[in-house]
Amino acid sequence: MNSFLTRDILVKWAPLLVLLVLIVFFAAMEPRFFSVRNFARIGISSAPALMVAIGVTFIIIMGSIDLSMEGTVSVCAVLFAFAFLAMGGTLASIAWLALPLALLVGAVIGLINGLIHIRLKIPSFMASLAMGFVGTGFALLLTGGDRIRIEDEAFRALLTTRWFNFPIMVYVALLFTFIAWFIQSRTTLGRNFYAVGGGEELAHASGLNVNRVRVLGFMLAGIFYAVGALLAVGRIGIAETATGNNFMFVAITSVVVGGTALWGGIGGVWNTLIGVLIVNVINNGMVVIGLPGYVQDGVLGALVIIAVVLSTDRKSVSFVK
């Protein structure tokens, strides 16, 4: 019994251990890695990805998958930029309304995603992947391939203003992480995600409206993608069709590396936070220790597999598909 408990605890804390080992490793290779300024840089690159990864965490906990993030992020970023500029182009004016508008857009895309998934009975994998393409296409249609610059100093303060050495966007990401944690652990909806992921038939038989939970999950994910889009625009000051690029890989990898199981029911927001940090520490650390570019992708892939092996509890799973 005692040894079982130890294993349990180990599995629970494994992702954090992996993160610490990586930090110690990179710091030993290059002392400059271990500095507040570099942690701020890792924070900046992690913040948008963290929001997107948290969004998809809810879906993965339900045992579904959402691959629409790239399209959703692009559409939210582009519509935000258009609305923001049309309403005055500075946060000091009525243009701040573009922020909630972006979240609303994210929610609507999530709603469509969820409805396609449950009404047309298309697997979430396919429905969301298709919606992602629709999103990218729509963003392209809106911009015609152009990039929209957001120069407003107040909005760019997300990146340029620092509190205790970290830019505001890092705190915004943490705030939304707490909100996500609250939803996950303190609301019925959050607990229902686990119920659906743990055993959908059982949840259904217990009188839970599984379809409703699913649609709400996709809407929630869409809102978090929108927050990610806003932070991504804040980071580089540009909204474009390519804003959503690469978020799918980073988000899904982070969720899995953080210890949330793809078969649902296990994991959560804190796992995802650790997962995003692992992926970004690896990305940053590889450049900092001067690993040649052509090796980096391979090393990233290998490290991800190692991290998943170490940080997920696969003993309770009888088969993997």
Added chain:
Amino acid sequence: MSFIKKFIEQETINRRNFLFASAAGMGSFAAAGMFGPGMARAAITDPTVAWSYRNRTNPYWNEIVSGGEAFVESLGKEKDFLTHLINEGSSEKSLADVKALLSKTNGDLALAIDTNDAPNARPVVEACVEAGAYVSTLWNKTDDLHPWDFGDNYVSHMSWSDEGPAEQTARILLDAMGGKGGVVHLGGIASNNPAIERLNGLNNALKDYPDVELLAAEPADWDTQKANQVMSAFLTRYGDEITGVHCANDTIAYGVLEALRAEGIEGMPVVSYDGNPQAVDLVAKGDILATVFTNPHWGGGITASLAYHAATGHFKPSEEPNEHREFYGPTIFITPEDATRFKADYIDNVPTYDWTDFWGPSNGQIMYN
């Protein structure tokens, strides 16, 4: 029964004659075929005009295709007259789409194409030649594939050599650094030809600046966000040692500038490439020291125009000299002094090009090493 015998003999001869006749007939068809259907109908009165490219998300390809659209509009047609074949970075899709369009149009096609990678150019060209369509290629082809080996149907190939211009921007950068310090290079996708040439340009220039160290060269995949992250990591590794940044293109430079801004670093010399409108603004403001404009709008329009005018018989490619079949596209340097004028001339008012001045702005015949 002799009449029966006679009948059989006659029939045999007839059949033999018929076979001879058909053989001769087939042979003459085949002989005609040797000259190719392209020869048979040298002019197509109203060919379909198509552009085959990666996708429109990328601002560079967006400019290319807008040139193609401007060209079809100059023919008095709607923008939609241009058929878009989008390969999404797949050579297989590129070739399959071309073949499908060749069947649909029965070869009445003027095709402008970037075949996505060099080896794919040959099958695309051969498919077009076989169908009697007219094709002009941009950027990708192997060194052993030449338009003049295919009569009139492989009209032209245009490319850019980036090594020289990249070397010149590097010199501007290294001079701005006072000829000393450390430079980092953020490159394109490592295997892409322009990415290799642009890094070579920097290396060539560095030979004359012994006091400047190339601290690192990393691929940033032509991507703003990736460039942003790579630059932040460079700042951790090298900190104040970095006194200049050489970017393989403008989208990379945007990410670099934002990484510098995040750290409150101002006045770092940065050079880039491509001459996108926003980069030109940044050059005018002095945030970027120099960029190189390759006029993708003109390149996209003229490539379509060459194929179209060859198809309609406006000119006969095989009568043109080799430097009109394989040539370099234009390069224009943009520095803070001329950025404003450049912007007025090329960006605020896209010039109306004479799409039958095929070679005016081009830059000489392509040379092979």
